[in-house]
Amino acid sequence: MRIALALLAALAASPSAAAGFDLPPRKPGQWEMKIAVDTAAMPPQVILMCLDEETDKLLNQRFGGMASSMCSRQEQSKDGDALVLESVCQLGDMRTESRSVVTGDFDSAYTMKTSVTMSGSNAPGGLKNVAPGGPQSQQTTIEARRTGACDAKYKPGDIDLGMGRTLNVREMPEPKMQ
8 A cells, every 4th residue: 555655656746747737857867756745644755766858758748648638627837936737637536626836946856736626436535435525635745856867776767666666667557547
């Protein structure tokens, strides 16, 4: 269960989670991402990613097509130096409304703060059973920083989820729509 949460966190940590938006590419190298979810009863997760230009694009391609077919609204704007990403998406009967604010840069460090409201029975935990009175909200903060060149034990595309689990974006199955 913790590995699955870490994988979801890894995907959320990347700008590809904001797939369908026109975000700048990250500088190639090793990125450390600290992901904190306000509803999670666990400490923030730390994930390492080794990226080159190709694998950063691949993450966006893999999840960008899925987002464009699931989201009825995706708007990107600037507020001073911050990027603001807003979307409304539907997967089966689960609906999400999200707003992300990204500050920093994609060369050295950025922070992405996301507010998500979920509704529908396919939402985590069968939302209709857990919260029949209304939607469930969640706040996620991702602090990403480039730590330099990739460690010798990683190849481009590797995502180290911790606990000895490493996946490579090239080997991940393409997301399936329901």
